[in-house]
Amino acid sequence: MRAMLRWAHADLRTHRGEALFLVSATAGIVASLLVAAALFGYATNPWQRVFAQSHGAHVWLHTGRTTDPARLADPARTADPARLAALDGVAAVAGPYDTVATTVASRGARAAVELRAAPARPPATGRPLVTAGRWLDPAAPDGVVLESGLAAALVAGPGDTLTLPGGTARALTVVGVADTAEPRYRPGERAGTVWATADTVRATPGRPGRVTGLRLTDGDDAEYAVQRAVTALGAGAVTDVTHWQQARAEAQGDTRLLGRVLGLFGLGALAAAALAVFGAISTRVRGHLRDISVLKAIGFTPGQVVRVFVAQHLAYAVLGAALATTAVQALGSRLPGRPGDAVGVWQGLPGHTAALLGVPVVVVALIGAATGLAAWRAGRVPPVPAGSAAAAAAGRGLSRPARRALALPGVPAPLVLGWHRAFGRGRQAPATVARLALPLLLITVVLGAWTTIERFDTRPEQLGLPAALTARPADGLGDREARALLQRSPDVLAAHRGLEVAALVPGQTGTIALRGLGTRQDPYPYTVAEGRPAAGPDEAVAGQGLLDLLGVGVGDWVRLTVGGRPQVLHIVGRSIEPGNGGRTVSTSLDTLRENDPALEPTVYHLRLRPDADPAAVRSELLRDARGRLDIHEVSGPADRLAALRGVAAGLIAVLALIGLTEVSTAIGGAVRDGERDLLALKAVGLSPRQVTAVTLTAVGLTTLTAAAAGTALGVPLAHWLIDQEGRTSGVGAGIAHGPTPLHLLALIVTAVAGAVALAVLPAARATRRRLVDTLSAVA
Template sequence: MRATLRWAHSDLRTHRGEALFLVLATAGIVVSLLLATALFGYATNPWQRVFTQAHGAHVWLHTGSSADTGQLAELDGVESVAGPYPTASTTLAARGTRASVELRGTPERPTVGRPLLTSGRWLDPATPDGVVLETRLARALLAAPGDTLTLPAGGTGTGTGNGTGTGTDGGTATGSPRTLTVLGIADSAEPRYRAGEQPGLVWASPSAVRDPGGEVIGLRLTDPEDTDYAVQRAVTVLGAGAVSEVSTWKQARSEAQGDNRLLGQVLGLFGLGALVAAGLAVHGAIGTRIRGHLRDISVLKAIGFTPGQVVRVFLLQHLAYALLGAVAAASVIQALGSRIPGRLGDAVGVWQGLPGNTVALFVVPVGAVLLIGATTGLAAWRAGRVPPVPVPRPAAPPGGRLSGAARQALGLRLPPALVLGWHRAFTRRPRSLATVARLALPLLLIVVAMSAWTTIDRFDSRPDQMGLPTALTARADSGLADPEARTLLERDRQVAAAYPGVEVAALVPGQTATIALRGLGTHQDPYPYALAEGRAPQGRDEAVAGQGLLDLLDVRVGDWVRMTVGDQPQILHIVGRSIEPENAGRVISTSLDTLRENDPDLGPTLYELRLRPGADPQQVADRLTTAGQGRLDVHAVPNPADGLSPLRGVVVGLIAVLALIGLIELLTAIGGTVRESERDLLALKAIGLSPRQITAITVMSTTCTALAAVVIGTALGTPLAHWLIDAQGRSSGIGAGIAQGPSAALLLLFGAAAVTGAAALAAVPASRAARRRLADTLSAVA
């Protein structure tokens, strides 16, 4: 044991830098995997906890006021119901901030879909104008218990809220504004408020809903997996014309998970990729070290070391490095993870309170250590097979003779350092290819990470190419006519165009889900869709659809689809696929003129505003709101990149970890090249090469290896990144076509930095080896 420890200590002193990098790389990998685990838990658990405690409804149906909803409680599979409750869509204002809401008349605190109070108290009959706000809505309005909210003239609207973000801002011009008092704030398992997409939920006494536009009823099922069948039964019983919108628990859960699940997937993917790269780097390092210490290993066996002991020396040594990095990573996450700014810190804080936290905190580091140990064991097993009697090295190793191309290059009087360096890099083909492959893997992952960064940046720099051709959405009160509204909007010098539109909820064939049907622009002034496939709608009944809708209906571009808006059927021909960041891509869009063919009285309820380059959306929105004198509600179009801002820091951290792994492999390759060149030193000096030229041979060999790895990593990483990003886009409903690779200049700079860094790292050890004394060289060759 003492001899084993002395050998391990001596090896550690010789390879301190490599040991440090391995510890840091392992720590970074485990941190990535633990953060991914935390994000997955954070994405799923909070909503699930609220749904369970609230005894949430699996289906919410918005119907007309005349619908006979009492029959739904008798349906097979329905365990209990919530409501029906009268509802109305309107707008609430507080401190200069406006928000679209669904006002829901709730006579008593429900048992199904029960709001969970986080502050304040529930509705009180003694305060007829008291309301309870959903948490995210309260945060958007900066409202707290005791605050006063303003309801516009008319009190309530005539529309219904819905789960697709297609509710309309109601409000008639009669009456006078009134106020509501915030009594409490509550969590809900229903879809939460999103500006411009999903109206916020407000619970109020029935007397506060003075002009209801419909009703909402919730169904709790005995089997949640039968949701689609239950919706079909309910719509059949009530009649398709009676149901205006359907939302399910699956949609609410997916919306609640949001970008957290995507962050977890990114971290998990890169963490696993980095773990494989680290394992291969360790395998290569041990294999190179064994080839460089064959004589020492033979001596160890000659003095009594068994093959098992030799294997354990390498195995335990690298397991210790991995274990140290894993323990350090787990300790840092446990102690400081909740203090990380932003969403990552929140995720870790929630995850630490979950029952499976301790198990994950143990299993993830142990799994990483075991994988590194497995690759270490495979390489160390070769050390156990070294014979106790040193085998003389062959005079000319296989592939050691100059190739015909190398001899011709020397005949053309090319620099010997260039020719011999290239020849040395690729002399032993299996070993050289393995080195290039191990070095190319972290470089490939870095290219993928850079592509993820570039794609996120594209949402900010070129939103028109990512399904966001407009920056603002304006909704006008019913008292503001269309010509007057468009004139008011286009009067602003920074508004390039205002596209009139309408957005309604539509039931899909089979009546199991609700989609968003949009009519935007006109035939004379078409809406500028961001198309990934097909063409823009031009003729009658033509439309474009998001990937989420195509997947939901199992249709493709070129198919016809039928949907129901109220009791009116709408048949559209899908001529293109648009990139749709909203509503999980469950959107079908056509021109406003096409929708008017079914309903000539249909008028625009919203305006999509395209701004001039350089315009500040918030400043334009403030000016338009002021100019509208309370008749315009203007807000920014949600950008998915806003929710992915934590991913930028994640990408930087992952690139740093992958760079460490690449550095480990590069140092291994340099060490192996320097050791294998020792026996050629005498021959090179004998033919008249100077120490500087001999140094250049080793540097050129390393440069060629790094260059080959960069070319392979870039060539494979770019299409792989496009495939991964587009696959994620398809699964999220946005659709393929959003991937954006790094620019050619950035890739060239990345490759030049990698190759230059490799040459610089190789220069010092190569220079030292070239200036060794002849006696030392003879002892190394012997």
């Protein structure tokens, strides 16, 4: 045991840099995987916590509310949601609650809301969790409680005042803010929830309705439960349906994408690190054949040789994993942005301890397995003088192409000999190139993700976001007046009229967004990835999420239900739809008016000049409109994925560190090969500088081949992975944008220059060795 420890200690002193690289790479990989686990937990568990604590409903059904005395007097003609409690599979019912659709304003900001009647005590099912202030008090009839997403959009809290539309002097006072497991407020897409007393709801002008929540015995039966509920209430009675899966998916949002990215590249980095360890110990075995033979000659058994190699590298892995685990546990919550928030929340979740211990154990086990495979070769080295093996390696002659190249005039000898050392020595060269190409391939994929995010920011019109601003007119402002106000600014190129309504899919088990954008004379600039834009009557384009939901494709016809009326559309194209999970179908406003001539545009999508500042244009339009327009900047995926830039930078750093480890191994092998060739090279007249150039050429050509292979394979892989993520998220394929040729060239040049720079010192040091030392190395 003492001899094994002494040999391991001597080896560590000789290869300190390589050991530091292995420890740092392991630490980076473990930290990346732990943060990925935190983001996964952060994405799901906060919503799950709210759903469990609020005893949330799995399905929310929105129905109409009639005020006709004749219908109220005849129960058979009234859709009574209270009857849903008797359906099989329904464990509890929340409501029905009377609602009214209206808008509220606070400090100049307006929002579409659903004012919902609520009892004096929070209900048992679908109970809002008050996070600030208090619940409703019958003694304060004008008090309301805001859903937290709506409160954040209005910048409102307890004590603030909300005004109602229509010039009424009546105001509502915010008494509390609450979390809910229902889908949250989204400007222009989903109304926010405001809980109020029943008297306040009845006294508020707007579109009346009812909402009922169903808590099921089995949440996976949500769609079947909706079908039975629609049958019980009548197909025309249900106007909107939301599932708990939809609310959970919206709550997870882009944080789930961050977790996927970190997990995917963390596993890729883990594989690259395992291969780097395998290559490092394999190269060390080849370089220490003489030492291993001597160890066996003095009594070391093959098992002892294997154990000393495995124990040494496992120690590096355990040290790196321990450092990463300690750092994430102590400092992870201080990371900037969403990753820091995720780690802070994750540390309080039930599965935190298991992941904190399990991830490092898995990483160490994989590295140990890779090390054991390479160390097994060390145990097979025979206890005979190592000179025979070295001599065989050194005595392998030049290939015929190499000899012909040396005979050509003007061809530098170091270039030919470096190429021969890099690729003419058996199976080691392809293995080294493959191991070094893997981290470079993953870096190329990360750069592709980075470039795609930047494209969302710089070229949003190519990714389904041609409009930079949206404007909604106040009540009483006509279409002509609104367009005149919007087009007064010279920075506004076009103001496309639009309208969005909720539509029920066939079978009426879910709700999707049906948009009417532009007219046939003023078409909307869709971003079509497949098919063509909608131009004729009843033609539409749809997002990938809608096509997957309905199981249709481009060229099919679909039948939707809008306000109890059927709407048949011909899907002629697939558009890029970054919002609403791609569950959107878009047609022209003329097509919607053919079904309902009374429809008027409710939103205007503003396309600006390329050099215009959206914030400045918004301020100018708000000043000219004098409160008659509600204008917002369009939020794209680039805003929600800003944290991914930092994640990508961290991944590139981890992968570069793994690449440095493999480069260090390749340099060590090239230098050892050069020591064996030193006598022969000096005998044929090469100067010390030329001998050094041979080693540098071998390292540079190996790295160049690996970089070229990694980038060549990484670009199509990046396209496939990004488009696959776009397809599964509902946005749709066609959003991927690979790194520019300039970025790829910079990656290749940086890799080659870095490898050559690292090899200069050891190559020059090996050239200056005394001849007697060289003779002993090959003896």
